[in-house]
Amino acid sequence: MASRDVAERARYLRESLHEHNHRYFVLDAPSISDAAYDALLRELIQIESEHPELVTPDSPTQRVGAPPLAAFETVRHRVPMMSLANAFDEDELRAFDQRVRRALEDDAVEYVAELKIDGVAITLSYEDGLFTRGATRGDGVEGEDVTQNLRTVGSIPMRLNRPYTLDVRGEVFMSKAGFSALNERREAEGSPLFANPRNASAGSLRQLDPQVTAGRPLDGFFYQIGFIDEATFDEARPQTHWESLELLRTLGLKVNPNATLCHDIEAVIEYCRKWSEERPELPYEIDGVVVKVNRLAAHERLGATAKTPRWATAYKFPAEQAVTVVEEIGVNVGRTGAVTPMAFLRPVRVAGTTVSRATLHNEDFIRQKDIRIGDTVVIQKAGDIIPEVVRVDLAKRTGDERIFTMPTECPDCGGLVVRPEGEAVARCVNSECPAQLVEGLVHFASRAAMDIEGLGPAVATALVEKGYVRNVADLYRLTMEQIAGLERMGEKSASNLLAALETSKERGFARLLYALGVRHVGAGTAAALAEHFGSMEALMRSDVEQLESVPDVGPKVAESVVAYFSEPQNQRLVRELGEAGVRLMEEASVAEGPKPLEGKRFVLTGTLAGMSRSEAEEKIRALGGLTSGSVSRKTDYVVVGENPGSKAEKARDLGVAIIDEAELSALLDEKE
Ligand code: IVH
Numbered sequence: 001m002a003s004r005d006v007a008e009r010a011r012y013l014r015e016s017l018h019e020h021n022h023r024y025f026v027l028d029a030p031s032i033s034d035a036a037y038d039a040l041l042r043e044l045i046q047i048e049s050e051h052p053e054l055v056t057p058d059s060p061t062q063r064v065g066a067p068p069l070a071a072f073e074t075v076r077h078r079v080p081m082m083s084l085a086n087a088f089d090e091d092e093l094r095a096f097d098q099r100v101r102r103a104l105e106d107d108a109v110e111y112v113a114e115l116k117i118d119g120v121a122i123t124l125s126y127e128d129g130l131f132t133r134g135a136t137r138g139d140g141v142e143g144e145d146v147t148q149n150l151r152t153v154g155s156i157p158m159r160l161n162r163p164y165t166l167d168v169r170g171e172v173f174m175s176k177a178g179f180s181a182l183n184e185r186r187e188a189e190g191s192p193l194f195a196n197p198r199n200a201s202a203g204s205l206r207q208l209d210p211q212v213t214a215g216r217p218l219d220g221f222f223y224q225i226g227f228i229d230e231a232t233f234d235e236a237r238p239q240t241h242w243e244s245l246e247l248l249r250t251l252g253l254k255v256n257p258n259a260t261l262c263h264d265i266e267a268v269i270e271y272c273r274k275w276s277e278e279r280p281e282l283p284y285e286i287d288g289v290v291v292k293v294n295r296l297a298a299h300e301r302l303g304a305t306a307k308t309p310r311w312a313t314a315y316k317f318p319a320e321q322a323v324t325v326v327e328e329i330g331v332n333v334g335r336t337g338a339v340t341p342m343a344f345l346r347p348v349r350v351a352g353t354t355v356s357r358a359t360l361h362n363e364d365f366i367r368q369k370d371i372r373i374g375d376t377v378v379i380q381k382a383g384d385i386i387p388e389v390v391r392v393d394l395a396k397r398t399g400d401e402r403i404f405t406m407p408t409e410c411p412d413c414g415g416l417v418v419r420p421e422g423e424a425v426a427r428c429v430n431s432e433c434p435a436q437l438v439e440g441l442v443h444f445a446s447r448a449a450m451d452i453e454g455l456g457p458a459v460a461t462a463l464v465e466k467g468y469v470r471n472v473a474d475l476y477r478l479t480m481e482q483i484a485g486l487e488r489m490g491e492k493s494a495s496n497l498l499a500a501l502e503t504s505k506e507r508g509f510a511r512l513l514y515a516l517g518v519r520h521v522g523a524g525t526a527a528a529l530a531e532h533f534g535s536m537e538a539l540m541r542s543d544v545e546q547l548e549s550v551p552d553v554g555p556k557v558a559e560s561v562v563a564y565f566s567e568p569q570n571q572r573l574v575r576e577l578g579e580a581g582v583r584l585m586e587e588a589s590v591a592e593g594p595k596p597l598e599g600k601r602f603v604l605t606g607t608l609a610g611m612s613r614s615e616a617e618e619k620i621r622a623l624g625g626l627t628s629g630s631v632s633r634k635t636d637y638v639v640v641g642e643n644p645g646s647k648a649e650k651a652r653d654l655g656v657a658i659i660d661e662a663e664l665s666a667l668l669d670e671k672e
Pocket of ligand 1: 122
């Protein structure tokens with residue numbers, strides 16, 4: 001082929017692939033088979049490999065292939081990505097409408113009602129029609145540059161149908177089916193499962209290697225124009241939000257088909273009712289409805305508060321509920337001996353998962369709700385995660401239901417269960433209770449504690465049942481024969497466990513202290529105590545006053561630590577650990593090594609993508625930083641992950657520096 005023809009053919013292939021891509025991913029109406037599409041793509045790849053000068057940045061071949069990144073760059077949004085105020089019921093929607101109409105001095109205000117997609121908010125930037133950058137919301141002002149990952153998402157066009165320069169805002173999400181398939185695949189591979197499609201989307205979007213993202217079933221819906229460069233625009237600008245959605249569609253972006261123009265708030269309420277009912281039938285998850293004033297001129301007039309626009313609100317659906325039967329009520333004995341009643345339910349689907357248990361918290365909760373064995377109950381997932389019993393359907397009572405009474409003896413050890421005056425929680429007071437011991441061993445071995453791989457609940461239970469382990473020090477006396485003799489334990493796993501135990505001896509004081517499970521001493525507090533006292537010995541000698549002089553340590557923690565170490569049994573335990581070779585001080589090299597984050601106080605909030613929160617905290621502490629669970633004026637940095645809680649707001653109010661995961665990683669790398 002003559003070179004002009006080759007160039008022409010490449011252009012033709014790009015155009016048709018672009019078109020078929022749009023039909024397949026955006027319109028969901030493909031007109032050729034997958035095989036035919038692949039043939040076109042292969043031909044283009046072939047031409048581009050022979051004529052690299054013909055590769056264009058928006059070529060469909062450029063979606064995957066970017067090399068992995070070391071970290072995401074932080075980018076500043078051209079227009080801040082604000083969030084929305086919430087309305088939790090119909091009256092709050094009417095109140096929103098009242099405020100809007102009063103401010104606009106207008107009796108008739110039109111709204112657009114849209115589904116609130118439960119995904120990850122992003123902004124796409126196009127320059128002269130070419131996709132140039134995509135970023136996560138971050139704190140709304142700055143986000144992470146995830147351009148390479150967004151290129152792999154089929155429904156995001158690499159080029160718009162018009163050469164405009166603009167920013168669009170939308171949601172990257174995973175369909176329910178895509179999510180299930182991904183989790184099935186992960187289960188088969190032995191990888192940890194994602195809790196829900198939103199977490200799966202967030203995790204997939206924040207992969208440093210775009211190849212990994214490319215293998216994830218991500219999709220997107222776009223719903224808002226952020227910024228427009230007028231100079232590149234050659235048609236009448238949209239006057240209403242409804243027209244903006246139409247424009248987004250024309251440009252080739254995927255717009256949710258269920259948006260509706262509503263003539264008044266009652267029509268919006270009708271829409272909310274409809275989708276709250278029909279939500280389970282949608283192929284993707286939504287968590288509410290977004291209501292927007294239609295006229296864009298009104299947006300300008302209404303303006304925004306510090307965080308949210310006054311022209312929109314998010315109606316949040318009530319938690320998803322289901323009806324089932326309490327088949328039995330049992331109790332669970334925790335690490336601290338807390339005896340928690342649990343309802344065993346007839347399995348029922350709610351908010352995407354099968355639920356067969358619900359916590360009943362404590363005796364008072366059961367009394368207040370009058371929950372009996374055999375009752376028909378309404379359950380819901382609070383925050384769509386932990387199931388709880390909302391109420392009993394008294395009309396279904398037959399008279400055969402049984403009232404549950406808290407056991408007076410621990411179901412595991414027969415020890416006394418005591419509920420102190422004025423407290424809600426009942427506890428097994430036998431400190432050698434095997435159920436507590438098992439929970440205690442599992443905690444001791446957990447990642448943020450001694451990180452002993454292979455010591456999970458099953459192995460811990462077996463070790464306790466055999467009588468090999470009566471306290472955590474016994475773990476370090478286990479022999480190869482003992483471990484290999486446990487059920488379902490081969491020689492290989494046994495020697496792995498022994499090796500893991502050996503390695504764990506070097507974790508150092510802070511992690512050991514956390515691992516011991518002293519009440520009220522979390523990982524952050526343990527690190528602060530370890531930092532202050534330097535060794536277990538010094539800590540054991542300290543009194544309440546000395547303890548309270550440690551930052552973040554209050555009377556509750558101080559008293560708990562003193563009480564723990566005043567028990568002769570616990571003193572013996574620490575001695576035995578020391579004799580077994582477990583390090584009772586911080587590691588010498590770390591203690592004496594450079595501590596670039598010395599004295600800096602960090603608070604972490606939200607979900608991090610690249611590491612668990614405890615891993616991040618551990619890294620901070622290894623460099624001399626301190627971690628705490630609450631933000632105060634003394635906090636130096638608040639690290640915000642995905643879906644941060646109120647801590648981020650508090651930090652903003654107090655003027656504390658807010659950084660995201662990428663900045664934290666940069667800080668850690670730089671200092672390491
Ligand atoms: S509009 C300034 N529309 O819900 C207006 N948001 O707190 C920006 N969301 O952060 C938001 N579906 O991530 C809008 N159809 C929709 C949406 C939507 C989901 C998310 C978005 C936003 C959050 C609201």
